[in-house]
Amino acid sequence: MLLTPYLRRRPRTARSEPPPRPRDGGRTVRRGRRATALVLAAVAALGAAAPPAPGPEGIGDRLFPQLGNPGYDVLGYDIALDYSGHNDRPLPAVTTVTARAxxxxxxxxxxFARGTVSSVTVGGLPARFARRGEDLVVTPAVPVPAGAPLRIVVHHTSDPRGGADGGWIRTPDGLAMANQADAAHRVFPCNDHPSDKAYVTFHLTAPRGVTAVAGxxxxxxxxxxxxxxxxxxxVHPVATELAQVxxxxxxVLTRRGPHGLPVRDVVPASARAAMAPWLARTPAQIAWMERRVGRFPFPLYGLLIADTRTGFELETQTxxxxxxxxxxxDHRPSWYVESVMVHxxxxxxxxxxVSPRSWSDLWLNEAHATWYEALYAEEKGGRGQAALADRMRQAYTESDGWRADGGPPARPKRPVAGQKISIFRPIVYDGSALVLYALRQKIxxxxxxxxxxxxxxxxRDGNASTADFTALASEISGHDLSGFLHAWLYDRRTPPMPGHPQWKSRHVT
Known part of the structure; x- marks a missing residue:
């Protein structure tokens, strides 16, 4: 995610490991009973008065403790959405979750936070369900053993009328998704944490004349x-926050990128001509990135242009x-707009x-995106853009203040109440790209x-943490960098910059 230019604080003209994942969540059912005990449990579940459903749970993420759920690993989502052509009405939906207990x-x-649930089945059998906070608590007719496959089918609605806290965003002629950081569950039932990536299939029904597209x-x-x-x-696993419809x-505009990569853009039909020159630049941008980090990791890419003001741009997958x-x-220079596209x-x-293992590892996302944005701007901006070293020197000047305001890069402060995207502070952008600059100076x-x-x-296709990055940096460089990177990632004050002992950060009391 990159905050929209006019909302960003810019001087640029222009795994901390999460707590161990609970394995039972208080859900373990005693074993060693005869099979009749399970039958009696099923009868009781369906016929007797049910005890109160358990409350909301989470995997204990430091920034979003209620996100995610213990006890299962999602393998895939199959989501059917029926759009009426009116973006102010709930969409009938069916979400099938395939998982392993x-x-x-x-x-x-x-x-799941926004929509009405009409029925749930687990393993083909009707299941009880209850809403508890932003959780849907499902009680299967028969307990699911550890290691067993788990198939949950939820018939529900998906309501786009929820306001400005993420999920569906309404455009003048339709809908799009903006699920970062914790809003996918405002669209469909899920295990809404980036550590549980899964394959996703969307079935999109809409009136003829409405274009329906998904990642x-x-x-x-x-x-x-x-x-x-x-x-x-x-065809690659997706974090729920990165789903797009x-x-x-x-x-829908199509072209070819490097080595024949399909590039598919979705733009307002009325703006097709105005968008075309910008979108034509994507193949060269992909080639530019591939020269630096290797082959594009997915089978296609493109831009979804929404006629709305979200306050950010968002890297929804593909x-x-x-x-x-x-x-x-038109007041922004071309090189700047392109650098945002590269971000x-x-x-x-x-x-x-490569997705973060916990939300405290967010810096790994934004540091790198900002790094390549800055390199691209340096190369394409000419005299209108400061060199990378100048941008990093300015970031160093502000770094102590950013740390005081938002926490150090790998231990960010919790979001402001009611403002979930407030974790996207300057410290995770230029403040974290500064860590990469220091590391390059060091090695x-x-x-x-x-x-x-x-x-x-x-x-690739997995999750990684701050600890993983430190270990790989040490391996590649041949030196133990744990102390060096710990100071840059966790200290309250910004360490001295290698090669630039004269750089000073503004004093913060």
Missing amino acids: TATLDHVNLD GVPVPGGDDGPRPTRTFRS SFGKSA LSLFEKGLFTE ELAHQWFGDS GPAAFDRLERAWVVRH
């Missing part, structure tokens, strides 16, 4: 009738979300393919470049 479960929590690869078929259903399937009066105004407000593009490697450009390439290969 990691503990014996007598109940299962899903994150992932389009599946042929489904174009018949007045309300066609189009299917899109990810768009309904609207949109044009289909990054951008505000239309970034491209149509979200870089996230496809750093944040999407040299050649080792740093090897580290960047090794990072996205070793952790």
Whole structure:
């Protein structure tokens, strides 16, 4: 995520490991009983008065303790959404969650906050359900043993009328998704934490004349009738915060990127001509990134241009979300707009393919996206943009203040109440890119470049932490960097910059 330019504090003209994941969550059912005990339990569950459902749970993320749910690992989501053509009405939906139980479960929590649930089945059998805070608590007819497959089908609505706290965003002619940091569960039931990535399939039904697109690869078929259903399937695992769906009066523009990579852009039909020159630059930007970090990690890419003001741009996987105004407000130089495009593009490697293990590892996403944004701006900006070293020197000047305001890079302060995206403070952007600059000064450009390439290969399609980054940096450089990086990532004051002992940060009391 990159805050919209006119909202960002910019001097730029222009795994801390999470707590151990609970394995039972208080859900363990005693074993060793005869099979009749399970039958009696099922009868009691369906016929007798049910005890109160357990309350909300979470995996204990330091920044979002109620997000995620223990006891299972999601393998895939299959989500059907039926859009009426009106963006102020709930969408009928069916979400199927395929998972594996990691503990014996007598109940299962899903994150779900906005919509009405009409029925739930587990393993094909009707299950009880109750809403507890922002959790949907499901009690299966028969407890699910540890290691067993888990299939939950939820019939529900998905309500886009929820306001400004994420999930669906309404455009003049439709809808799009903005799920970062904790808003996917405002669209569909899920295990809403980036540590539990899964494959995602969307089935999108809409009136003919409405363009329906999702992240992932389009599946042929489904174009018949007045309300066609189009299917899109990810071929790499996706964090819930990175899912994307768009309904609207949109044009879909296609072209080819490096080595034949499909590039698919979704833009307001009325702005097609105005957007085309900007979108034509994406293939060269992908090639620029590939020269630095290796092959693009997904089978396609593109931009979703939304005619709205969200306050940010967002790296939704394979289909990054951008505000239309970034491209149509003519006071911004071309190199700057392109550098913002590169920021979200870089996230496809750093944040999407390699996702954070906890939200405290967010700096790994934003430091790298800011780093490549700055390198691109230095190369393309000419005299209108400060060199990378100048930008980092300015960041160093502000760094102590950013740490005081938002915490050190790898231990950010918790979000402001009611403002979940307030974790996206300056310290995770230039303040964290400064850590990468210090590391490159310490180990040299050649080792740093090897580290960047090794990072996205070793952790591709997975999750990685601050500790993982420190370990790999030490391995690649041949030196123990744990003390050096700990100071840069966790200390209240900014350490001295290698090679620039004269740099000073403004004193903060």
